[in-house]
Amino acid sequence: MRPFSGEECVKPVTGCINRAFGNKEPWQVAAITATTVLGGVWIWTELTKDESLYVRGKRQFFKLAKKLPPVRRQIEAELDKANNDFESDIKKSNQHLTYSLRLPEKGLSNEQILGLVDDHLKNGHYSWRDGQVSGAVYGYKPELVELVTEVYGKASYTNPLHADLFPGVCKMEAEVVRMACTLFHGNNDSCGTMTTGGTESICMAMKAYRDYAREHKGITKPNIVVPRTVHAAFDKGGQYFNIHVRYVDVDPETYEVDMKKFKRAINSNTILLVGSAPNFPYGTMDDIQAIAALGVKYDIPVHVDACLGSFVVALVHHAGYQVRPFDFAVKGVTSISADTHKYGFAPKGSSVIMYSQKKFKDHQFTVTTDWPGGVYGSPTVNGSRAGGIIAACWATMMSFGYEGYLEATKRIIDTARYIERGARQIDGLFIFGKPATSVIAFGSNVFDIFRLSDALCKLGWSLNPLQFPSGIHICITDMHTQPGVADKFLNDLRSCTAEIMKDPGQPVVGKFALYGMAQSIPDRSVIGEVTRLFLHSMYYTPQK
Incomplete structure (x- = not known):
């Protein structure tokens, strides 16, 4: 044939x-x-398109459903209730304070102002100075407060935007960056800038890599590949800079990113690969070496988010604990974000974004050449920047020194491991994955974990709630290393869990029931509306 x-x-x-x-x-x-x-x-x-048909179809379905009059009325009623609850909480917290709705006719005296400041700072019922709060305040010593207060006062009106006027402040910033790069095994090519916090550090890295990929690879529809547990700042950066964030699930046993799925998520528009050291929810560390190897293979930059780990994760190996390599010593890692206002113990408002090479930092800068006001360039989001914060951060680092940070790291990790060992022995609880540094996350297969959060809250503890799956975590700070704090926490954890185990099937009630309920709502835009109402409530003032 x-x-x-x-x-x-x-x-x-x-x-x-x-x-x-x-x-x-x-x-x-x-x-x-x-x-x-x-x-x-x-x-x-x-x-x-970046988003799947299922995700877009689901969003469109709920968008249309919410336009139906009965559905909309019910949603609005629930939103009004949530708004009233939020404002009621604010009113209750500030009921003993007087609101200033307009400028005083005559300026107040220093004594009056300082008295009012004291009244405002006494607000709140959690004893954060006694180590009963997860994270938030990472180190507080009266002698350090005195130092940074005096330093900030001296530099409070300086502005490194005007480098010719304040070259000394610019030198301090350069030294903060260089000292941080050294801690994270940077070489002579490593560089970076200070920012106002971890979110800005992350956003600046995303902006830099977006512009770098557009110029050198012609990518106009960028995406980044990140673990599901990565900090929400990456989602914020995606919204700000029109970068699609491709989330990859974590292994349900280790709570580290699933590397097989991570590899499959990479495509020709991927401009950045991300790993956490450690992540915020569970305190586990992603396999940075494996992520960096993919970065080298596909010629894609790799960012390590060490904002939470900060100087503790940089020094944990020196403190006698083992962690996998994660910093500039790993081939393929091109940037690291680390918060100096966390385990650098500097005042709030300072972080560092570091790059392996200047070619990446160059794309972080914003330059305007044709403005009638002159040629304008700024390294970060801000134009004017607070020289006082830079000086205070520099002073804190100079005060602690390497030995001071190493001793603090030992205290914090020793305390975290002590609490972890004790918690693993409590019937009814489990620990999510293997904590890498200072965060320990608890869950339960027997009872609603938010019941435990509620019980601990009533004893004065403030922990962080987690969702998908439900959990709570404690972030160990230098405040928790004070004598007796760890033992008190473990004792309260044991007694509360034992009480709950007497009737493990009982549902959670009160405000913590909202966390579980929120996870069950398929339309996440409704949760977004509730969150916006909460943010609005933070700016509540009574009507005139």
């Missing part, structure tokens, strides 16, 4: 097309062809 020729193979197809269009007018053939081509392009565009 002779083989079919190419013409014979396509003849049935062309015959069908000719018969279909045989009786059509030329304009009809042109219209059908154009419609088919454009329709095909539209379908291809829809199928290849």
Whole structure:
């Protein structure tokens, strides 16, 4: 039998097309062809968008459903209730304070102002100075407060935007960055800037890599690949800079990112790979070496988010504990974010974003050359920057020194491991993964974990709630290393858990029930609306 020729193979197809269009007018053939081509392009565009059809379809469904009058009325009623609850909590917290709704006719005296400041700072019922709060305040010593207060006062009106006026402040910033780079095994090429916090550090890295990829690779629809547990600042950066964030699930046993899924998430528009050292929810550390190897293989930058780990994760190995390599010593790591206002113990408002090479930092900068006010350039989001914060951060680092930070790291990690060992022995509880540094996350397969959070809250403890799955965590700070604090926490953890285990099936009630309920709502935009109401409530003032 002779083989079919190419013409014979396509003849049935062309015959069908000719018969279909045989009786059509030329304009009809042109219209059908154009419609088919454009329709095909539209379908291809829809199928290849960053978000899946399922996600977009689900969002559109809920968007349309909320327009139905009965649904909208119910949602608005619930939102009004939530808004009233939030404002009621604010009013209750500030009921003994007087609101200033307009400028005072005459300026107050220093004594009056300082008295009012004291009244405001006494607000709140958690004893954070006694180590009963997770994270938030990472180190507090009266002698350090005196130092940074005096330093900030001296530099409070300086502004490194005007480098010619305040070169000394610029030198301090450069030294903060260089000292941090050294801690994270940077070399002579490593560099960076200070920022106002971890979120800005992360956003600046995303901006830098977006612009770098656009200039050097021609990528105009960028995405980044991150673990599901990565900090929410990456989502914020995605919203700010129009970068799609591709989330990858974590392993349900280790709570580290699933590397097989991580690799599959990379495509030709990926501009950045991200890992946490450690992550915020569970305190576990992603396999940075494996992520960096993918970065080298596909020529994609790799960012390590060490904002939470800060100087503790940089020094944990020196303190006698083992962690996998994660910093600039790992080939392929191109940037690291670390918060000096966490385990650097500096005042709030300072962080560092570090790069392995200046070519990346160069794309972080914003430069305007044609402004009538002159050539304008700024390294971060802010134009004017607080020289006082830079000086206070520098002073804190100079005060602690390497030995001071190493001793603090030992105290913190020793305390964290002590609490972890004790918690693992409590019936009804489990620990999420293997904590790398200072965060210990608890869950339960027996009872609603938010009941434990509620019980501990009533004893004065403030822990962080987690969702998907439900959990709570404690972030150990230098405040928890004070004598007796760790033992008190473990004793309260044991007694509260034992009491709950007497009736483990009982549901959680009160404000902590909201956390569980929020996870069950499929339309996440409703949770977003509630969150916005909470943010609005923070700015509540009574009506005139």
